[in-house]
Amino acid sequence: MSEKPEKKLSDADQARVDKYLHSGFNQVERKPFRPLLLLLVIVVVLSLLSLLSVFIASTKGVV
Numbered sequence: 001m002s003e004k005p006e007k008k009l010s011d012a013d014q015a016r017v018d019k020y021l022h023s024g025f026n027q028v029e030r031k032p033f034r035p036l037l038l039l040l041v042i043v044v045v046l047s048l049l050s051l052l053s054v055f056i057a058s059t060k061g062v063v
Contacts (some may be wrong), residue, residue, distance in 0.1 A: 057063045
């Protein structure tokens with residue numbers, strides 16, 4: 001009952017696509033993702049923005 005899906009590319013075209021994808025033309029070496037560093041950067045930026053907002057509020061007499 002399971003039918004094969006219809007091919008959209010000929011065998012020659014599929015072979016060229018496979019060759020291109022495995023050639024590494026568009027692949028880039030990347031550093032490993034470091035989530036703790038990202039978290040640290042977010043915390044530092046949020047802390048600086050919070051301190052800035054407290055400073056602005058204190059100079060305007062809000063706090």
